[in-house]
Amino acid sequence: MKKNILIISIYYPPIQSIASNRIYSFAKYLDKEKYNIYVHTLGNENSIETDDNIVVQRVKNDVLLKPLLFTKRTNKFIHYAKVIYNKFVTSFFDDEYRGWIGESLEILPQFVKEKDIDVLISTYAPTAPHSVALKLKKEFPHLKWIADMRDEMSQGLGLPSKLKEKYAKLENEIFTYANAVTSVSKPLVDEFRSLSSNQNVIFREIRNGYDFALEETKSDNAAFTITYMGNFYGERNPINFLKALNKLMQKDDTKKVIVQLVGVKTHFEIPELLQERVSVIASVEHSEAIEIMKKSDALLLIHPSNGRKGVFTGKLFEYLAALKPIIALVDEEDVAAELIRDANAGYVSDNENIEKIEMILEEAYKEWQEKRPREFNIDVIKKHHRKEQAKRLEKVIDEIYDER
Numbered sequence: 001m002k003k004n005i006l007i008i009s010i011y012y013p014p015i016q017s018i019a020s021n022r023i024y025s026f027a028k029y030l031d032k033e034k035y036n037i038y039v040h041t042l043g044n045e046n047s048i049e050t051d052d053n054i055v056v057q058r059v060k061n062d063v064l065l066k067p068l069l070f071t072k073r074t075n076k077f078i079h080y081a082k083v084i085y086n087k088f089v090t091s092f093f094d095d096e097y098r099g100w101i102g103e104s105l106e107i108l109p110q111f112v113k114e115k116d117i118d119v120l121i122s123t124y125a126p127t128a129p130h131s132v133a134l135k136l137k138k139e140f141p142h143l144k145w146i147a148d149m150r151d152e153m154s155q156g157l158g159l160p161s162k163l164k165e166k167y168a169k170l171e172n173e174i175f176t177y178a179n180a181v182t183s184v185s186k187p188l189v190d191e192f193r194s195l196s197s198n199q200n201v202i203f204r205e206i207r208n209g210y211d212f213a214l215e216e217t218k219s220d221n222a223a224f225t226i227t228y229m230g231n232f233y234g235e236r237n238p239i240n241f242l243k244a245l246n247k248l249m250q251k252d253d254t255k256k257v258i259v260q261l262v263g264v265k266t267h268f269e270i271p272e273l274l275q276e277r278v279s280v281i282a283s284v285e286h287s288e289a290i291e292i293m294k295k296s297d298a299l300l301l302i303h304p305s306n307g308r309k310g311v312f313t314g315k316l317f318e319y320l321a322a323l324k325p326i327i328a329l330v331d332e333e334d335v336a337a338e339l340i341r342d343a344n345a346g347y348v349s350d351n352e353n354i355e356k357i358e359m360i361l362e363e364a365y366k367e368w369q370e371k372r373p374r375e376f377n378i379d380v381i382k383k384h385h386r387k388e389q390a391k392r393l394e395k396v397i398d399e400i401y402d403e404r
Contacts, residue, residue: 003397004036004115008104008122008129010097012041012056018314019150021386022208023123027054029390038115040108040132042100059107061100097128104132112140119397123148127170134170137177144400146393147174148206149183155191157308175201179400182206182393185335187310204396208314209386210321214378217294217323223256224368226327227296229289229315230263235304237268241329242278244357246271248365255365259300262292293322297368304351305331312336320345320381325364325374329357343380 007027011019027037032053043058050056111117120143122133130147137145154168174181175196183189186205193203219225232238238261249255250273259274263283270278284292293299299319303311312335319326320339326346330336337348347360367374382388 002034002036003118005030005038005119005121005397006108006112006115006117007037007039008041008120008133009039010042010100010126010128011123012039015042018208019123019125021211021314022148022150025209025211025386026121026390026393028052029387031394034394036115038111038117040104040111042097046103057107057111059100059103061097062103097126101128101131105135108132108136109139112136112143118144119400120145121148121393122146123150124153125151127153127167130170130174134173134177144180144397145178146180146182146396146400147178149181149188149192151184152188152191152308154195157306171195180204180396182396183310184208185310185312187335191310202396202399204392204399206389206392206396207384208312208317209384209389210317211386212290212318212321214321214323214381214385219295219297219324221295221297223258224365225258225260225295225297226300226364227260227262227292227298228264228300228302229293229318232264232268232302235306236302238300238302239268240351240354241300241302241327241357242268242271242274244354245361246273247354248358248361249273249277257365260292260296262289290318290322293318293324296322296324298325298327298346298364301326301328301330301336302351303330303336305334309334312339316340317384320384323376323381325367327360327364339380343377344374345376345381 007023009019009023011017011023013020013024023039027039030037037054039054039056041056041058043060045058045060047058048055120133120136122129122145124130124147133145133147137143153171154164156167159167175198178201180202181192182204183192184205184207189203189205228238245257245259249257253273257277259278260281261278262281264280299322301313301316301319303313309331316336316339320343326340328336328340328346328348329351330348332348332350340346340348347364349356349360
């Protein structure tokens with residue numbers, strides 16, 4: 001007999017985010033021969049729709065001041081205005097999705113009964129889906145509950161004490177009532193496990209991934225083309241990369257190198273020698289971004305070390321699937337560096353080590369110049385397709401039904 005699964009998430013298409021991609025891939029790839037899938041999410045209006053055998057129930061966040069959704073691309077001024085406004089709403093109210101929580105708890109108890117729901121899957125951030133799932137679990141103790149953690153909660157960096165206390169209280173209840181807790185990397189899984197005193201809860205890693213076919217695309221670029229996809233913010237910026245590239249070009253400016261920064265807002269200085277080599281390209285649709293990656297000669301990943309372990313960054317998995325060498329400026333002792341090495345997918349340097357960045361740029365250039373084919377570990381990369389990660393979720397579901 002099929003099990004009935006209810007996924008509770010604020011993020012779901014058409015909202016554009018890595019969080020949406022994660023939850024959509026669960027709904028899309030969970031075996032429809034074994035499960036009926038229902039998704040409860042946020043919408044501008046209350047509605048129910050069926051898409052690819054997935055029933056999607058949308059509930060509005062009916063409050064006066066609420067976060068704005070990023071459902072389509074806008075110019076940078078509108079985007080930043082939305083970000084600033086959302087930060088204000090988040091900091092001003094105890095829960096910015098309080099309207100959605102209230103409406104969800106009006107609707108879902110009857111929905112759970114009518115659809116004979118067996119399994120709840122809720123995902124953080126924000127906390128609203130976990131808050132709803134917790135109430136449902138308390139009301140219907142027979143439900144199996146998987147709490148998915150895409151990020152840290154009480155252990156997040158720079159949290160105000162009031163918010164840290166609030167998150168710690170919710171975490172404790174999650175560890176008390178949930179049957180399983182999943183997260184995106186082993187260090188985060190281990191961190192959540194260390195915070196729990198409940199020996200019965202299962203802790204498992206389910207990574208993010210890519211969702212397109214693996215196929216090698218030969219590039220025929222006249223210059224070595226390095227592409228960065230996404231935006232820069234805070235310490236994540238290209239300053240050290242540009243310094244290293246500038247040093248390399250000062251030694252030999254005949255090298256044919258160009259850099260594409262796609263979807264980037266320029267709030268950094270490009271050295272004069274690189275002015276004609278570095279181009280900033282406006283945001284593009286996801287499908288076009290994938291094509292740009294496949295036509296590049298190398299892909300740039302930047303995530304400076306900040307003491308926080310367990311950060312892959314979402315774009316890494318699509319970089320891997322593009323089958324182009326990755327120039328990774330990341331913590332050399334963290335999970336992203338380890339995965340790149342395991343997949344033989346590129347070069348790694350700490351973002352602060354400008355000399356080493358220059359060295360790996362030189363190595364990557366020589367690889368391109370000599371047309372040396374890179375022998376990617378395809379088996380490692382294949383494991384990170386979204387479909388394979390959904391299979392890991394299925395194993396967790398099987399585990400929570402095993403007698404313990």
